[in-house]
Each structure stands twice: as C-alpha cells, then as structure tokens.
Amino acid sequence: MNKIKITFGRGILTLITVLVVLLASFIIIYFYKTNILVTYRITKEKIDVAQTNIAIDISSNLNAIEMYVAMLARLDSNHNIMTEKQLQSKVMWSQVMSNENIDGMFIADKNRNFLRVARYPSFVVMEMRDYKGTRTQFIDYKRKDYSTEKTEVSKTEYDPTSRDWYKLPTKSDTFHWSEPYVYQDGQKGITVSYAVIEGGDKIKVAAADFTSIRLSSMLNKYAKSLKGDLVLYNSKGVIISSSFLGNKADKISDLKESPQIINLFPMVINSNMLNGEVSDGNNEDYIYFTQSLDSTVHKDWYLTTCVKKSTIYQSIYDSVLKVVVISLIVIALMYLVMLYILKRVVIRPVIELKQLSNNISNKDFDKITPVNTNFYEFDDLAQSMLDMSQAIKNYQDHLELLVEERTIDLEKAKQEVEELHKHTQESIEYASLIQHSLIPSNDLFRKYFSDYLTIWHPKDIVGGDIYLFEELRNDDECLLMLVDCTGHGVPGAFVTMLVKAIERQIVANILYSDEIVSPAKILGIFNRSMKHLLKQETDDSISNAGFDGAVLYFNKEQQILKYAGANTPLFYTQNKELITIKGDKHSIGYKKSDMKFEFKEHIIPTQKGMEFFITTDGYLDQNGGEKGFPFGTKKFKNIIEEYAEESMADKQEVFLDRMQDHRGHEEQNDDITIIGIQI
Amino acid sequence: MRFLVADDSKIAREKMVSYINEMGYTTVAKASDGVEAVELFKQFNPDFVIIDLEMPNLKGIEASTMMLEINKNINIVLVTSIVDKKELISALKIGIKKVLRKPVSFDMFNVAINELNDRNKK
Numbered sequence: 001m002n003k004i005k006i007t008f009g010r011g012i013l014t015l016i017t018v019l020v021v022l023l024a025s026f027i028i029i030y031f032y033k034t035n036i037l038v039t040y041r042i043t044k045e046k047i048d049v050a051q052t053n054i055a056i057d058i059s060s061n062l063n064a065i066e067m068y069v070a071m072l073a074r075l076d077s078n079h080n081i082m083t084e085k086q087l088q089s090k091v092m093w094s095q096v097m098s099n100e101n102i103d104g105m106f107i108a109d110k111n112r113n114f115l116r117v118a119r120y121p122s123f124v125v126m127e128m129r130d131y132k133g134t135r136t137q138f139i140d141y142k143r144k145d146y147s148t149e150k151t152e153v154s155k156t157e158y159d160p161t162s163r164d165w166y167k168l169p170t171k172s173d174t175f176h177w178s179e180p181y182v183y184q185d186g187q188k189g190i191t192v193s194y195a196v197i198e199g200g201d202k203i204k205v206a207a208a209d210f211t212s213i214r215l216s217s218m219l220n221k222y223a224k225s226l227k228g229d230l231v232l233y234n235s236k237g238v239i240i241s242s243s244f245l246g247n248k249a250d251k252i253s254d255l256k257e258s259p260q261i262i263n264l265f266p267m268v269i270n271s272n273m274l275n276g277e278v279s280d281g282n283n284e285d286y287i288y289f290t291q292s293l294d295s296t297v298h299k300d301w302y303l304t305t306c307v308k309k310s311t312i313y314q315s316i317y318d319s320v321l322k323v324v325v326i327s328l329i330v331i332a333l334m335y336l337v338m339l340y341i342l343k344r345v346v347i348r349p350v351i352e353l354k355q356l357s358n359n360i361s362n363k364d365f366d367k368i369t370p371v372n373t374n375f376y377e378f379d380d381l382a383q384s385m386l387d388m389s390q391a392i393k394n395y396q397d398h399l400e401l402l403v404e405e406r407t408i409d410l411e412k413a414k415q416e417v418e419e420l421h422k423h424t425q426e427s428i429e430y431a432s433l434i435q436h437s438l439i440p441s442n443d444l445f446r447k448y449f450s451d452y453l454t455i456w457h458p459k460d461i462v463g464g465d466i467y468l469f470e471e472l473r474n475d476d477e478c479l480l481m482l483v484d485c486t487g488h489g490v491p492g493a494f495v496t497m498l499v500k501a502i503e504r505q506i507v508a509n510i511l512y513s514d515e516i517v518s519p520a521k522i523l524g525i526f527n528r529s530m531k532h533l534l535k536q537e538t539d540d541s542i543s544n545a546g547f548d549g550a551v552l553y554f555n556k557e558q559q560i561l562k563y564a565g566a567n568t569p570l571f572y573t574q575n576k577e578l579i580t581i582k583g584d585k586h587s588i589g590y591k592k593s594d595m596k597f598e599f600k601e602h603i604i605p606t607q608k609g610m611e612f613f614i615t616t617d618g619y620l621d622q623n624g625g626e627k628g629f630p631f632g633t634k635k636f637k638n639i640i641e642e643y644a645e646e647s648m649a650d651k652q653e654v655f656l657d658r659m660q661d662h663r664g665h666e667e668q669n670d671d672i673t674i675i676g677i678q679i
Numbered sequence: 680m681r682f683l684v685a686d687d688s689k690i691a692r693e694k695m696v697s698y699i700n701e702m703g704y705t706t707v708a709k710a711s712d713g714v715e716a717v718e719l720f721k722q723f724n725p726d727f728v729i730i731d732l733e734m735p736n737l738k739g740i741e742a743s744t745m746m747l748e749i750n751k752n753i754n755i756v757l758v759t760s761i762v763d764k765k766e767l768i769s770a771l772k773i774g775i776k777k778v779l780r781k782p783v784s785f786d787m788f789n790v791a792i793n794e795l796n797d798r799n800k801k
Contacts, residue, residue: 646690647688647689649686650691656781657690
C-alpha cells in the first residue's frame with residue numbers, strides 16, 4: 001500500500017487541530033446537553049424556591065397585618081376609642097405608613113364610635129365618626145408631624161357595626177379574613193378584622209384593609225424576575241391577587257388570557273398536584289409550582305407560579321450559547337498560542353535540523369552551521385550531526401585520495417589482466433590450432449570409403465571430443481576412433497592430447513607387429529594407460545579423467561569391420577535395416593574404471609553400400625524443442641533411416657539442420673562429433 | 680543479382696537456392712563438386728558464388744582460387760561445417776569474402792549478402 005507522506009510540521013498541526021476540534025466538539029456537546037438538563041432542573045428549582053420565598057413573604061406580610069390589627073384592638077385596655085383617639089390614630093398612622101400593603105386601619109366599638117386611618121394615593125387621612133356614624137373629624141396628614149390639618153365634617157352616617165368586618169368576627173382573639181371585594185373607592189381588596197369580646201359582649205373590632213393592587217405589584221415584580229405569571233387564589237377559585245396588573249377577573253375561570261392557569265386549577269384543588277406541567281391547549285407548555293400559604297387563616301390560599309417551558313429553554317439556550325461562544329473563543333486563542341509555541345519551539349528546530357541533514361547529505365559542508373534550539377535534546381542532536389558531518393568530510397577527503405590510489409592500482413591490474421587474458425586467449429587459440437592438427441584430413445576417408453561425413457563442433461575453442469583416423473600396415477586396413485574425453489573446453493582438450501599420445505603408441509605397436517588388430521584390446525590398453533598415466537589406479541587420486549568412445553577397425557580386403565565401444569554405440573545399415581550395437585557400459589581410464597575390464601569386440605562382415613555411424617553423446621543429449629528435452633537416439637536413427645538413400649553430404653546437412661531446429665536459442669551443451677562412413 | 684551455388688549436398692544446394700529466391704535474386708547455376716563449379720562459373724559469370732568447402736574432385740578453396748583468377752572481384756561466400764581456423768584464414772586470404780558455418784540460417788545468409796552488397800556499393 002502506498003504510504004501517505006506529510007511534513008512533520010503539517011502532521012503535528014493537523015494532529016493538534018483534530019484534537020482541539022474534537023475537544024471543542026466534545027465540550028460543546030457535553031456542556032450543551034448537560035446544561036440543558038441541569039439548567040432546566042436548576043431553573044425549576046429556582047422557581048420553586050422563589051415561589052416558596054414569595055409565599056413566605058406574602059404570609060409574613062399578612063401575618064404582620066394581623067399583628068397590627070390585634071395590637072390596635074388591644075391598644076386601649078379601657079376600650080375607649082373616643083378618649084384615646086389620638087394615641088390610636090398615631091399608632092394606626094405609623095402602622096399604615098410602615099406597611100405599604102395596608103391601605104387603612106380602622107377600629108369601631110359597640111357604640112359605633114369609629115376611627116380610621118386610610119392611605120390614599122397621595123395622602124393619608126384620619127377619620128373619626130361618632131356614635132351616629134357622623135364624621136366628626138377628617139384630618140388630612142400632609143406631613144408626618146401632623147402640622148397640617150384639614151378638617152372636614154361630613155354629615156354622612158356610617159354604622160360600622162352593620163359592616164361585615166365588624167359583624168363576622170365572632171370569636172375573640174381570632175382573625176377574620178373577608179373574601180376579596182371592591183372598596184368604596186373602587187379598589188379591590190380584603191379586610192382582616194379582629195374582635196375583642198368580653199363576657200360574650202363584642203366590645204370592639206379592629207381591622208385593616210389591603211388592596212390587592214399592592215399585592216399585585218409585588219407579584220408582578222416577582223413575575224418579571226421569574227418570567228412567569230403568579231396568581232394568589234383560594235380553594236374556591238377566587239383570585240386574591242395576581243401578577244396581571246389591571247386584571248379584573250374575580251375567579252380563576254375568568255382568566256381567559258391565562259388558560260394554562262385555568263387548566264391547572266382543578267389539578268391543584270382536586271388532585272392536590274402542587275407541581276407539574278400544564279398546557280394552555282395551544283401547544284404551549286408550562287411548568288407550575290404551587291405553594292399553600294403557611295398560615296392557619298390562609299391555609300386555603302394558594303400561590304401558583306406558571307412559567308413557559310419555552311421561556312426556560314430560551315434562557316438556557318441563551319446562557320449556553322454565551323458559554324459556548326466564550327469557550328470557543330478561549331479554545332481558539334489557546335489553539336493559536338499552541339500553534340505559535342509549537343512552530344517556534346518544535347517545528348522550527350526540526351526544520352533547521354532537517355536543513356543541516358540535507359547539507360550533510362549533499363556534502364555542502366560550507367553551508368553547515370551550528371543549530372541552537374530551545375531543547376537540550378535537539379541541540380545535542382545538532383551537535384552530533386555537526387560532528388558527523390566533519391567526520392564525513394574528513395573521511396571523504398581521505399576516501400577520494402584512497403580512490404585515486406586504488407584507481408591507479410586497478411588500472412594497472414586491469415592492464416595486467418588484459419595482458420594475461422590476451423596471452424591466455426592467444427594460448428587457447430594456438431591450442432586450438434594444435435587440436436585441429438590432430439583431426440584427420442577428410443582425404444583419408446575418401447581413400448578407404450566411398451562416402452563419409454564428419455561433423456566436429458567443439459562447444460568452446462578447444463574441446464574434449466576428437467576423432468582419429470590411422471592408416472595401418474597396408475592400404476586395406478585402417479583404424480578409426482571416436483573419443484569423448486572428460487568435460488569440454490581446455491580440460492577436455494588436455495585429455496585428448498593424452499589420448500592422442502596413447503593412440504600413437506598403440507598404432508606404433510601395431511605398425512611394427514603382425515598381431516591382429518583388436519578394437520577391444522585397444523580400448524583395454526587405453527583404459528590401463530590412462531589410469532596409470534593420470535595416477536588414477538586408486539581412489540586417492542585427485543584427478544578423475546577419462547573418456548567414452550569407440551574403436552573401429554576396417555579391413556577392406558577381409559571385408560570386415562571390428563567394433564568395440566565404451567558407452568558409445570555403433571549404428572549401421574544393412575539391407576535397408578538399421579542395426580544398433582550398444583557397446584560396453586564401461587568408461588575408459590576413470591578411477592572407477594576396472595583395469596582388468598575386457599571390452600567386447602563385435603565383428604561385422606561388410607558389404608558395399610553399408611553405412612556405419614558413430615556419435616558422441618553431445619549430439620544425442622542436446623537440449624531443445626518446446627520442452628527442452630534432449631534430441632535423443634530415436635531422432636538420430638530416424639534421420640539415418642529417412643535419408644538412407646541420400647548421400648552422406650545430404651545426411652550431414654540434415655544432421656546439422658535438425659540439430660539447429662531442435663536447439664533453437666539453447667546454448668550448445670557439449671562437444672558434438674558424428675562420423676559416418678559408407679563401404 | 681545472379682548466384683552460383685556449389686555444394687555436394689543436394690539438400691544444402693536447395694536450401695541456398697530457396698534463400699536466394701526469398702531475397703528476390705536468381706540462381707543461374709548449381710554445381711555438385713568443385714570442377715563443375717568452376718565450369719559453370721566460366722559459363723554463367725554470376726555476381727555471387729555460394730560454395731561448400733568440402734566437395735569431391737575439387738575442394739571449395741581450390742575452386743574459389745580458380746574463380747578469383749578469372750574474376751578477382753567475384754563475391755564468394757564459403758560455407759562449411761568445419762571450424763578449422765587455419766583453413767578459414769586461408770580462405771579469407773585468397774579473397775573469399777565471407778565464411779559461413781553450417782547450418783546456415785536465412786538470417787545469416789541475408790545479412791552476409793546484404794553486407795557484401797553494401798561493401799560493393801561503396
């Protein structure tokens with residue numbers, strides 16, 4: 001697989017970028033997911049806690065009002081409103097002024113004496129009525145020091161004892177809270193009253209008014225911070241106050257603009273499901289929290305806070321987005337800083353080291369300068385490279401000198417080798433001439449035979465094949481030998497010389513004797529002589545040379561041909577039949593050759609026209625053809641048979657052509673020699 | 680180009696003739712021994728002689744010598760199966776232009792004849 005290569009710098013930058021992107025993605029996803037859930041949960045908890053605090057706040061306010069009313073009721077132990085009016089009015093004035101939820105405080109006795117301090121939008125008044133209910137004093141307090149008074153007398157009668165606030169409290173020391181109602185001035189509010197009853201006689205009742213508008217403002221303020229709606233209501237579904245400023249609805253069921261609150265009311269009241277989710281029926285979901293006010297009087301009052309889920313999520317998204325953007329900016333800045341540091345601290349030194357390495361490899365030793373980095377390791381490496389470059393330079397200088405010297409030596413040696421080769425080649429060429437001189441002239445064949453063929457193709461310049469032809473004691477007898485010595489080339493040629501020497505001795509002996517010429521005996525002599533001359537009579541001998549071959553003795557007068565062969569067959573035709581005599585399977589002269597071996601002699605009566613062929617194994621074993629197989633004896637014999645009627649010259653041509661076709665581009669394996677004679 | 684082919688082998692003669700034909704040239708005469716070769720040479724005066732070394736009656740070298748005496752510029756190509764360098768050198772010395780060792784392939788023949796033609800043109 002092809003490798004993808006990138007620079008070190010790019011590789012590191014890519015790696016860091018990928019890591020940073022992965023980290024940022026992980027942070028964003030993780031933060032986003034967890035924050036959505038956590039923030040949602042926290043927001044819900046916040047709302048819940050806030051609501052609880054609001055409820056406590058409201059309860060505290062209401063409790064405070066109750067306390068003021070009770071205190072007012074018990075202020076005068078003699079229960080004389082008329083005589084203590086100044087004290088009482090002062091107390092009522094301070095109570096009204098100190099608690100903005102109180103619109104007015106008033107007290108009445110059984111004699112219909114009535115004292116009231118009320119808060120109007122821009123002033124506070126004290127009102128006094130007598131037993132008839134007639135206002136006797138009406139003081140407008142513009143300043144807290146009571147310095148400005150406005151007295152107004154009204155003849156309008158008012159019987160406090162006929163009012164619900166007076167009548168309904170029937171037990172002493174208990175508070176009575178009215179249902180919300182519309183005051184005379186048109187404001188909607190609630191009155192809490194406290195009766196002093198002694199001996200079954202209702203002595204007096206103190207009360208306080210608070211308009212729901214004050215509560216609404218408070219609820220509205222809370223609603224804005226929670227981004228929801230708050231409603232204070234009782235178990236009957238009567239709205240006591242709500243965060244909807246200007247709301248005129250008396251009951252929950254009238255809150256048409258807040259259908260979610262209408263929907264949840266039954267769940268709270270009937271199923272007591274104080275917290276949960278509710279829909280407004282228009283695919284808008286809300287979460288709600290309901291808190292019952294902690295008061296024995298107000299225990300059937302409920303404060304419900306409703307917040308749109310989408311509002312919560314929107315705020316979460318906004319905050320998460322803020323955090324994510326900030327995180328990304330921080331990560332990006334960190335990334336840039338890291339890149340800068342990396343480039344300066346790591347990549348630049350690596351580039352410098354690379355440049356140093358390039359200069360060393362290009363052998364630009366003049367351009368090599370020290371490298372200083374921020375790391376000991378890089379500096380050490382750079383120093384090592386500098387030392388190495390100096391060593392290389394020194395070595396190179398020395399090497400060039402060495403090469404020059406060696407080149408001169410080599411040149412000299414080459415000349416000597418060439419000289420030697422030339423000398424050797426000349427020697428071999430000369431040896432070739434010598435070996436050629438051993439080959440008998442074809443004229444000799446013409447003298448004894450009507451036709452003949454000779455093919456003598458050494459594999460190299462000289463070879464191990466040789467054929468010898470000797471005229472013997474008269475013109476009728478001749479000796480023909482075919483010899484295939486060990487190997488080919490120069491070694492083979494050496495052995496042929498030895499063979500020739502032995503042959504000369506054998507022929508000399510024949511020439512000067514009357515003995516019957518025996519090819520078998522001649523082979524025996526060769527065998528013993530070769531072993532003796534090459535000291536191959538024992539297995540200790542270093543050399544192991546010899547030959548395979550055949551000896552033919554022809555006597556024209558006697559019309560016989562004698563044959564003995566050592567691993568060299570004789571092929572001859574007689575009456576159009578091809579006959580093969582295989583010869584003995586015993587080589588001549590080798591260490592393993594038996595000194596006493598007696599070769600078999602074959603005597604063949606000859607007739608005119610008979611043809612005899614002998615060949616060394618070089619022809620028969622030559623590789624070639626499609627499968628690289630040897631030529632083979634069968635094909636050799638086929639040629640003899642196929643061209644039986646043709647001249648030896650033609651047979652020779654065919655032998656050569658068929659061998660060339662078979663061999664093709666294969667190298668000649670061995671020396672090739674074929675002799676053919678026709679009687 | 681006109682060729683004389685001399686070889687004691689009929690097969691060899693026919694092979695040479697086929698090569699000559701393939702090259703688009705003409706064989707004007709064929710001889711089976713050296714004496715016949717000289718006679719036909721005198722008769723036909725060919726441009727090229729393809730002659731075998733080993734032939735009865737008169738060997739190829741001797742026949743070539745006689746032909747060269749008649750026409751010293753004649754292009755003689757000696758073909759032989761023998762690798763006797765001494766004889767081959769003798770052949771070149773007497774004026775034989777090329778020596779081809781048997782078996783002769785068409786490529787060998789073609790290259791030898793073309794080389795001689797180019798040499799003649801120069």
